[in-house]
Amino acid sequence: MHPSVILRILGALLVLFSLASLPPVFVAWLYHEPEIALFSYTFVVTLFTGLGAWLPFAHTEHELRPRDGFLITVLFWLVLSLFGSIPLLLMETPNLDFTDAFFESMSGLTTTGATVITGLEELPKSILFYRQQLQWLGGMGIIVLAVAILPMLGIGGMQLYRTEAPGPIKDRKLTPRIAETAKTLWYLYLGITTICAGCYWLAGMNLFDAICHSFSTVAIGGFSTYDASIGWFNSPLIEGIAIFFMVISGMNFALHYFAIQSRDPFYYFRDPEVQGYLAILAGVGFISVVALDMTGTYTDWEALRYGVFEVVSIATTTGYSISDFSLWPIFLPMLLFLTSFSGACAGSTGGGMKVIRILLIFKQASRELKRLIHPNAIFTVKLGRRAVPDRVGEAVWGFVSAYIFLFIIMELALLATGLDLTTAFSTVASCLNNLGPALGEASANYQSLPATAKWVLSFAMLLGRLEIFTLVVLFSPMFWRH
Amino acid sequence: MHPSVILRILGALLVLFSLASLPPVFVAWLYHEPEIALFSYTFVVTLFTGLGAWLPFAHTEHELRPRDGFLITVLFWLVLSLFGSIPLLLMETPNLDFTDAFFESMSGLTTTGATVITGLEELPKSILFYRQQLQWLGGMGIIVLAVAILPMLGIGGMQLYRTEAPGPIKDRKLTPRIAETAKTLWYLYLGITTICAGCYWLAGMNLFDAICHSFSTVAIGGFSTYDASIGWFNSPLIEGIAIFFMVISGMNFALHYFAIQSRDPFYYFRDPEVQGYLAILAGVGFISVVALDMTGTYTDWEALRYGVFEVVSIATTTGYSISDFSLWPIFLPMLLFLTSFSGACAGSTGGGMKVIRILLIFKQASRELKRLIHPNAIFTVKLGRRAVPDRVGEAVWGFVSAYIFLFIIMELALLATGLDLTTAFSTVASCLNNLGPALGEASANYQSLPATAKWVLSFAMLLGRLEIFTLVVLFSPMFWRH
Ligand SMILES: [K+]
Ligand SMILES: [K+]
Numbered sequence: 001m002h003p004s005v006i007l008r009i010l011g012a013l014l015v016l017f018s019l020a021s022l023p024p025v026f027v028a029w030l031y032h033e034p035e036i037a038l039f040s041y042t043f044v045v046t047l048f049t050g051l052g053a054w055l056p057f058a059h060t061e062h063e064l065r066p067r068d069g070f071l072i073t074v075l076f077w078l079v080l081s082l083f084g085s086i087p088l089l090l091m092e093t094p095n096l097d098f099t100d101a102f103f104e105s106m107s108g109l110t111t112t113g114a115t116v117i118t119g120l121e122e123l124p125k126s127i128l129f130y131r132q133q134l135q136w137l138g139g140m141g142i143i144v145l146a147v148a149i150l151p152m153l154g155i156g157g158m159q160l161y162r163t164e165a166p167g168p169i170k171d172r173k174l175t176p177r178i179a180e181t182a183k184t185l186w187y188l189y190l191g192i193t194t195i196c197a198g199c200y201w202l203a204g205m206n207l208f209d210a211i212c213h214s215f216s217t218v219a220i221g222g223f224s225t226y227d228a229s230i231g232w233f234n235s236p237l238i239e240g241i242a243i244f245f246m247v248i249s250g251m252n253f254a255l256h257y258f259a260i261q262s263r264d265p266f267y268y269f270r271d272p273e274v275q276g277y278l279a280i281l282a283g284v285g286f287i288s289v290v291a292l293d294m295t296g297t298y299t300d301w302e303a304l305r306y307g308v309f310e311v312v313s314i315a316t317t318t319g320y321s322i323s324d325f326s327l328w329p330i331f332l333p334m335l336l337f338l339t340s341f342s343g344a345c346a347g348s349t350g351g352g353m354k355v356i357r358i359l360l361i362f363k364q365a366s367r368e369l370k371r372l373i374h375p376n377a378i379f380t381v382k383l384g385r386r387a388v389p390d391r392v393g394e395a396v397w398g399f400v401s402a403y404i405f406l407f408i409i410m411e412l413a414l415l416a417t418g419l420d421l422t423t424a425f426s427t428v429a430s431c432l433n434n435l436g437p438a439l440g441e442a443s444a445n446y447q448s449l450p451a452t453a454k455w456v457l458s459f460a461m462l463l464g465r466l467e468i469f470t471l472v473v474l475f476s477p478m479f480w481r482h
Numbered sequence: 483m484h485p486s487v488i489l490r491i492l493g494a495l496l497v498l499f500s501l502a503s504l505p506p507v508f509v510a511w512l513y514h515e516p517e518i519a520l521f522s523y524t525f526v527v528t529l530f531t532g533l534g535a536w537l538p539f540a541h542t543e544h545e546l547r548p549r550d551g552f553l554i555t556v557l558f559w560l561v562l563s564l565f566g567s568i569p570l571l572l573m574e575t576p577n578l579d580f581t582d583a584f585f586e587s588m589s590g591l592t593t594t595g596a597t598v599i600t601g602l603e604e605l606p607k608s609i610l611f612y613r614q615q616l617q618w619l620g621g622m623g624i625i626v627l628a629v630a631i632l633p634m635l636g637i638g639g640m641q642l643y644r645t646e647a648p649g650p651i652k653d654r655k656l657t658p659r660i661a662e663t664a665k666t667l668w669y670l671y672l673g674i675t676t677i678c679a680g681c682y683w684l685a686g687m688n689l690f691d692a693i694c695h696s697f698s699t700v701a702i703g704g705f706s707t708y709d710a711s712i713g714w715f716n717s718p719l720i721e722g723i724a725i726f727f728m729v730i731s732g733m734n735f736a737l738h739y740f741a742i743q744s745r746d747p748f749y750y751f752r753d754p755e756v757q758g759y760l761a762i763l764a765g766v767g768f769i770s771v772v773a774l775d776m777t778g779t780y781t782d783w784e785a786l787r788y789g790v791f792e793v794v795s796i797a798t799t800t801g802y803s804i805s806d807f808s809l810w811p812i813f814l815p816m817l818l819f820l821t822s823f824s825g826a827c828a829g830s831t832g833g834g835m836k837v838i839r840i841l842l843i844f845k846q847a848s849r850e851l852k853r854l855i856h857p858n859a860i861f862t863v864k865l866g867r868r869a870v871p872d873r874v875g876e877a878v879w880g881f882v883s884a885y886i887f888l889f890i891i892m893e894l895a896l897l898a899t900g901l902d903l904t905t906a907f908s909t910v911a912s913c914l915n916n917l918g919p920a921l922g923e924a925s926a927n928y929q930s931l932p933a934t935a936k937w938v939l940s941f942a943m944l945l946g947r948l949e950i951f952t953l954v955v956l957f958s959p960m961f962w963r964h
Contacts, residue, residue, distance in 0.1 A: 067855060155854065473851060473854055
């Protein structure tokens with residue numbers, strides 16, 4: 001691919017992204033904050049860098065091959081994280097260095113929600129709004145990536161979804177159809193966010209908090225405007241609304257589209273992935289509530305309230321918190337962290353390996369069991385009524401092994417920086433699964449971790465968000481040949 | 483399968499196993515120990531139970547199906563662990579309860595080498611000898627299992643070895659050929675053990691220690707006659723001999739057979755699994771020695787000595803120790819424990835998932851990468867010059883996912899008993915990989931763990947030793963149907 005094409009695309013992207021500085025300018029103006037200057041500056045820098053890269057090549061025409069999708073997707077997230085970190089780097093309190101600003105920006109755009117900032121209550125509203133907006137924009141990007149781009153690239157078995165995406169995306173060129181799909185998804189995403197904000201507002205949040213939290217709920221991001229997260233409100237009603245929208249946002253957005261089109265609410269329950277997703281939430285939820293009650297960590301109603309909320313928050317990889325689960329009997333946080341590895345559904349804003357892959361792994365492992373008992377019989381792996389091609393199964397297994405292998409390597413890297421096992425395990429799991437909260441030294445926030453660890457974790461967030469292979473493929477010599 | 487056939491086979495097995503009490507009787511006589519009575523009693527009980535089960539059905543003839551191999555193999559290890567625990571249960575000091583005696587016996591026969599006993603120096607020689615002998619017999623059983631039985635059952639991709647086993651085992655009936663193969667392997671195993679004992683003796687061990695340690699070296703067991711393990715001798719020469727025989731015993735015994743037949747020492751290096759095995763040992767060894775030196779844990783020569791020994795000991799899953807590696811910077815013990823997951827070669831006495839499977843997983847994951855770049859090209863996974871059938875790949879992936887899934891479930895179970903993360907992770911990894919040593923509360927031995935944890939860990943040892951599926955298949959309703 002010609003570097004000129006890359007510059008043109010990234011330039012156009014930056015021009016678009018510069019607009020993201022305008023709402024914070026408006027918020028700063030509304031609350032009479034001096035950050036008007038900060039965000040205006042960011043707007044100008046991003047806009048002109050974008051124009052500088054775009055204009056010289058605005059009329060270059062080059063056909064894009066599917067393969068080019070890998071490079072563009074990775075650069076997309078890297079460049080946005082870089083420019084997204086400008087206001088965080090330049091703001092006065094807290095005074096973040098480049099490592100921290102980049103970490104926070106990457107954490108926002110990948111909807112991870114891990115933070116290096118404490119004292120959120122003291123931050124200017126415009127900065128708070130900006131952080132929430134980063135997650136919301138990241139979430140939008142992920143849905144387009146997952147529904148429109150990954151199926152075409154065939155990453156980790158996602159070719160399964162190739163024919164199911166809204167609109168007929170059957171050709172393998174990265175051309176206009178993506179724009180159509182993206183528009184449909186955009187309306188859907190905006191719609192759900194608006195309803196979510198409305199519910200929060202009716203439940204007692206002020207409008208600012210309602211909008212901010214709707215951003216990070218629907219994006220499965222987990223950033224909050226308070227150090228105590230959504231627990232600050234101490235309102236079971238608000239928690240219930242959060243639970244509802246976390247579960248909804250953890251489903252495939254293409255499925256929402258079809259469900260709305262079919263006007264049949266039972267459409268969801270016929271989807272094998274949704275069945276698996278709800279089964280995991282219910283199963284882990286049940287175990288957690290019973291364990292919290294039996295160990296006397298909470299009494300009955302509290303066990304139900306805190307147990308269900310944290311399970312939904314972590315299993316969907318949102319990362320909101322209403323209690324300090326790092327103080328629960330260690331069995332439970334570990335169970336929750338392990339559940340975040342399966343994560344939400346493919347095509348959602350959630351992280352983890354995705355329920356569909358866990359489902360396929362289980363079906364394939366159980367086929368191996370059957371084959372041992374009847375070595376000469378033929379068994380097919382089915383998803384609903386459709387047989388899953390062997391090649392999809394192989395891609396899923398390749399994905400899962402790469403995921404676990406990279407998890408181990410990064411955990412060892414964090415241990416080598418001197419962190420203890422609990423911290424290393426939980427932070428790498430949290431960032432790779434785009435979850436957010438962690439245990440040990442990072443149980444409050446990631447501030448105190450060594451800079452090396454923060455860079456490894458930023459890499460983990462990107463790896464997780466880009467479904468591993470999009471990024472790993474760039475390290476393969478074969479990719480660059482010819 | 484008729485219960486009468488099972489009783490006949492297990493009866494015959496117990497009659498054979500009763501003979502294992504005679505060498506300890508001899509040792510007790512030699513050292514004038516009162517344990518003559520203990521082992522004579524064990525001999526009589528085991529012999530007569532065996533005869534009682536065998537004789538009534540001695541003339542029953544039933545064709546065995548390959549499937550029956552699963553049940554027989556599992557019962558084989560369970561029944562031997564049970565009868566093997568008799569002397570440990572009845573001995574006076576230390577006074578073990580049933581949980582501990584069974585754990586120790588299972589640990590011996592599965593060549594895990596995890597122990598609940600301290601003060602080994604004070605134990606009667608006959609008891610010490612008996613423990614070592616349990617490992618040696620277990621090692622023999624494992625080789626027969628791995629070389630002759632698993633390939634026929636096709637567990638976890640081991641059908642790869644079906645045509646490579648010594649002697650033509652091409653029919654799928656559990657009949658005389660196994661006996662032939664077993665005899666060949668028995669001579670080989672005895673030969674290597676004898677040479678190993680001779681080397682230890684020449685290097686300065688007394689004859690008793692030399693024989694005892696040769697048993698646990700060649701079986702990759704790790705039991706010692708001293709609490710300080712082989713470090714008690716504080717002899718670099720002995721350590722070098724141990725390293726050599728651990729590496730040798732971690733290779734496929736069928737490969738030893740072919741190498742000896744071909745009279746070509748380079749035969750080994752042409753085997754892709756041996757190449758991978760040596761590369762892992764060299765790579766992890768290099769990292770460890772450098773890390774030990776750079777962190778100032780040891781000075782140069784000591785870093786080399788302790789680093790190489792512990793890496794070989796843990797990567798092969800032997801579990802001997804010459805230093806307290808639980809005190810090393812946590813990065814290193816974790817690296818070693820993770821390496822024990824790949825473990826030794828298939829068809830050896832070692833544990834873990836086996837190098838061949840890790841190799842296949844890597845090759846398949848790298849094929850997925852290539853497929854992403856060239857979606858329409860066809861790539862074959864090769865091992866040496868042979869293409870690996872897709873079905874073998876699927877079986878390997880099924881194996882690895884079941885392994886990791888069960889590891890997680892058992893780790894959660896141990897956390898639920900109240901153990902901390904380091905202890906739970908390391909003990910489950912150690913027992914599932916048939917390794918032995920662990921960290922945290924089990925860094926000296928397993929005595930202080932709760933009884934529930936010991937039973938879970940006994941189950942883990944059996945699971946690991948029987949390559950997961952042999953045991954798991956028995957829990958499937960399909961197995962029992964018809
Ligand atoms: K999150
Ligand atoms: K061992």
